[in-house]
Amino acid sequence: MPSELRLGAGLAALILLAAAPLAAEPPLTVDAVIARPSTEARVYKLTGEAVAHETLSASFPAGGRIAEMLVAEGDRVTAGEKLARIESVQQEQAVRAAEAGVATAEASYRKAREDSARQDALLERGATTRSARDAAADQLRAAEATVAQAHADLDxxxxxxxxxxxxxxxAATVTDRKAEPGQVVGAAQPVLELALGHSFDAVFEVPEVMLTSFPTAPMVTLTRLNxxxxxxxxxxxxISPLVDQARGTVKVTVRIIDPPPGLGYGDPLIGSVTRPGGQRISLPWSAMSATEKGPAVWVIDPETRVAHLRRIDVLRYETGKIVVRSGLKAGEEVVTLGSNLLYPGRTVRVKEEE
Known part of the structure; x- marks a missing residue:
């Protein structure tokens, strides 16, 4: 046999020996899921607190030093019940002085009335002049005005x-004490916070961007933290028209329709709302792979059972899953576990097929 033929036969044998292990490589066993679109519903949850639906700030009409606080937070009070008291030494002295003024004015009035009556009698007998009688009448009218002024001062x-x-x-519930005994407060300065009635609201600090996700106000599902x-x-x-500049949140007040028994003011609450969405394909996070251009997944050809890397567009990442915007079709089979061992053209076998 010529040397050229022997050399060609040897090279062919080497190529066949090198290719034999590749042809005999068994399919890689992987886990896979079928891409199926489902109705996407997002649930938003925030923590807030229960507050009174109607509140009132109680304050003194005049300033002074607080002598006594008669209620504490959580106390139920009835209409007309005493809540607090400020020092009243000056006011008591003013009352006594006004009472003395009334007594003096009434004594002067009685004297003026007697003088006027005597002048009337003397004038009838011709024992006095008309000018003297008129002067006594003027003094009586002045005494009447003084009595009226004294009674007004006393009131x-x-x-x-x-x-x-x-x-x-x-009737209300005390929710907050804003002052303590010995503290000097001004006129109309809030001293106590009162909750009127038995209705409840829930207050939440909602991120501003979340408010744009709902075209209308949704129904809120509430639960107590405990x-x-x-x-x-x-x-x-x-919904407050102001945005908290530090946190970027908006204050949202939710009216509680059916408060549970035992709900108290200040109790922590969890509020959740659901936003329905369109049909989206969701995949487990383990299906994620990547190319130099971005996220990708391994798709299995249904006929050849060969895996191919395909670029996808991810709408968002959630806990335990990814939501696909585009790049996949319904019914396609996507590798979830084992994608780290794949390369283009590798034959796979899904674990359930074994």
Whole structure:
């Protein structure tokens, strides 16, 4: 045999020996899922607190030093019940001075009335002049005005004394004490925060961007932090027009429709809302791979069972899964576990097929 033929036969044998292991490589066993679009519903959850639907800040009409606080946070009070008291030494002295003024004015009035009556009698007998009788009548009218002024001063002093005691305007619950005994407060400065009635609201600090996700105000599902298995309902009642510059949040108030028994002011609440969406394909996070151009997944050819790397566009990443915007079709088979061992053209076998 010529040397050229022997050399060609040897090279052919080497090529066949080198190619034999590749042809005999068994399919790689992987896990896979079928890409199926499903209705996407996103659930947003935030933590807030329960507050009173109607609140009132109680304050003294006049300033002074607080002598006594008669209620504490959480106390239920009735209409007219005493809540607090400021020092009233000056007001009591003013009342006593006004009472003395009334007594003096009334004594002067009685004397003027007697003088006027005596002048009338003397004038009838011709024992006095008409000018003297008119002067006595003028003194009587002046005494009447002095009595009226003295009674007005007494009423004003008594009102100032009554203003040193803070009374509950209606049946309410004390939610906050804003002052303590010994503290000097000004006129109309809030001393107590009162919750009127038994209605509840829930207050949440909502990120501004989240408000753009809902065209209309959604129904809110609420749960207490210590009782998550007992949900109740709420509706959006008010959205603040202001954005917190430091946190980028908006204050949203939710009216609680059916508050559960035992719910208290300040209790932490979890509010959740659901936003329905369109049909999207979701894949487990383990299906993610990548190319130099971005995210990708391994798709299995249904006939040849060969895996091919395909570029996809990811809408968003969520806990445990990715939501695909484009790049996959319904019914395609995607490798989830084992993609790190794949290369283009590798034959695979899904674990369930074994």
């Amino acid at each position: 004003r002093a008594k009102k100032a004394l009554s203003d040193t005691v803070l009374l509950a305007p209606a 009782a998550p298995g007992k949900p109740f309902r709420g509706v959006v009642h008010e």
